[in-house]
Amino acid sequence: MKTVTADPKGVDSGPHFMDGDHALAEGALAAGCRFFAGYPITPSTETAERFAERAPEVGALFIQMEDELASIAALIGAAWAGQKCMTVTCGPGFSLMVENLGLAAMTETPMVIANVQRGGPSTGLPTLTAQQDMMQAKWGPHGDNAIIALSPDSPQECFDLTVEAFNLSEYYRVPVIILTDETVGHMHEKVVIPPADQIKVVPRNNYSGPKEDCRPYKFDSQGGHPMVRAGDGYNFHITGLTHNEKGYPVMTVEQSKKVVTHLMEKINGNADDIIRLDEDQVDGADVVVVSYGITSRIAVKAIQDARKEGIKVGSLRLITIWPFCEKRIREISAKVKAIVVPEINYGQMVLEVERSAAGRCKVISVNHCGGAVHDPQVILDAIRKAIQ
Amino acid sequence: MSTEIGKFKAGSPMSDTLRMDRMPHIWCPGCGIGSEVNSFADAVKRSGIDPKKLVVVSGIGCTGRVAGYVNFDSIHTTHGRAIPVATGVKLANPELTVVVFSGEGDLAGIGGNHLIHAARRNMDLVVICNNNFTYGMTGGQVTPTTPNSAVASTTPYGNYEYPFSLPFLVDAAGATYIARWTSMHSRNVTQSIEEALLRKGFSFIEIISPCPTLYLRRNRLGDGVDQLQNYQDNSILKHGCDTRETAIDYQGKIVIGKFVEKNKPTYLEGVDKCCVKLVGDDYQLYGKTIPEREAEEKAEKERIAARRAAMAAAEAQEQAVAAKPRKTSAPAVKKAPAMAAKTKFQSKVMPAKQALAGTKKAPAKAAAAPKAAKKVAAKAKAKPVKKAATKAVKKASAKKVAPKAPAKAAKKAASKGTVKTKAAPKKTRK
């Protein structure tokens, strides 16, 4: 992954006291995002507002579109016209974006979508936190496709992971979804933005070779292929139809095999390079708590109390949600008695953990119906029960 | 005697505008989309814009396949989302000329929300809407513009809804250039697209076109030829017409022409004005300051003007060659009477013209020569919109192009053919 240093114009380096939403916008600007199309929705509007404030001085463009659908459609157009682009939304908005998320995955269009989750389903709990859209991020669009999803647990990580999200989306040419939640989004904390020369950014890699060899796609299950930019005279064609490497529609069974395999393996095949986890005392643990986002910070309290009681507890925080860290869970499940999965939903990522553990150890779901974070005591009880 | 396909492709004037490797295309016999693509290609050439800077975006549907067949940067988006994608392309690189080429179901049906908002923002886009009153790709369902009482696969007993009039819709939403033609008026379509490509702001061009396989078949309206004949008979040329009077009834009158052409700051001009006030002169967008962007724009305009001048010079030079008197000219040719046979033009329209002064509503048939159309427009009330339109018409009719109104030429052919009765479009072809 070839990286350069960030464009200083977009980097407001130095310490800040900022909420997660604002950190998302700052992360985008630092990563070189200069086009943002958004639509207001609680609890993610602050990101759009921040980007709109900062756009004139950074030389970026913010547009509030008529709906979330139009926002992500505008991102697809902007990406193919050479801009790094981002939008931010929440449950209901993400549901509107899902079809074009599929188009972005199919046409291998780089973009970043932040989903600041709130209580669902439907209008649900607009101002309260939840983590109920984890599966929607991966399985939302129709048809087989693969995306990358990250989950920050603090405003500082909102900044860091947005830069990381842009780098992953530029390299693998895939939409990257940042799955945070209302608590992180609205929580003010210290955010240190490093100086521009310390921020590693993957630049947009536009094709500049001869016209005849220009292929918008290369179905080799790898990332790193150049994009083609509108206006450079390559007369590219991209379509949501199953297509060949030239982008022309080829609606046959064989072609679909090539395209779908490429789309899936490009991400799943490179999972080891993509996945980032945050582990603490997992080796030698009897029980491992697998968590992500705000829940992981609540679980810290339960883990500390459990360790005081002499229980050997490890913690595994998923920074990368999709692709899921199957291999790591498989290894852990062979060595521990149980895995405890607290999450603010009725049990979503726990299904992936169970699938990966495949019965080698107990998997206990500590689910929560949304609207608030867990009471650490509940997680502690689950850990205690796990080791009986 | 057909030309061998390889040589035909090479020699075809469309070879640089179409992706020849993808021909022949999927549209049905008699469909109007091909004619529109011809006009679009001609307009792109005549406008002199740099084809490298042209992006064509189309949605889903029969017309949605246009993006796949034209040899420009093109994006084939999801259903109804051509306009927002085009908005994204335009805003991400303001130097591009972005054309949305899609059907009325895609633009005004599922994509209606984006259509009115892009028009409201006066987003700098050219939207070409192929209106064939049906969702063709999926088998002929009713669309938001299907006339009342028309049969479609989802209104098998006649459409009981009331259609949009698209010019009225986008006019209300704020579009600054609105024109409607039929696919029969290929030169007018070419000129409208050319004007739209060269201007800034939201340009909306609606083109009524036949869908023989579905709309015409289900309503027993004959085939493409009959519908084109119907367009010829039923279209009324009214430049500057108030868009409130542009509704289309089932097989009824079709008001065509350039209805609205006005200037309004585009979305980006608004952004620039606001940001310069905010940040001062060193405001820049994507790394380019406004003076830099304006300089580039001016240079691009000059390049376009140069290309157009070159084309005009080439054309004039060709005419000069044609008109060069030959020394060994044949004996003086008996000056052929302008029109041998008494054509429909003379038999019907001419008397109407003579009686023009008295009559309130001149039968300004589309078949009337552009001069007649100009006179009608000039007679119309002097509303500001109307004045701008008549100026445009003078400009339009002043441009000497071989038989300018194809409808006129077609009229002569129709009168010469076996077409006897004017009534129902049931005509025997030659």
Added chain:
Amino acid sequence: MFFNDLKQTRGKIYISNDWCKGCGFCVQFCPKGVLDTSPEYNAKGYHPPYVKNPDACHDCMFCQMICPEFSIYVIKEEATNKGETNK
């Protein structure tokens, strides 16, 4: 006087039988009746047009503009000084 040194512009018509879908636009709306539907079939079973009287063509290009299949085009020929010969 003025008219007789103006020449009739002539056009040479090129047709691709393979692409034609027999919609009949060019035949019906050619102002000079240059084309006619040929009795032969093309590979898809349509009747493509053929040039019935080539001299009548005045290179108005309407057939090229209206053809939805891009399967006919006209190239301007050297102007001849023959009088009007349209039928």
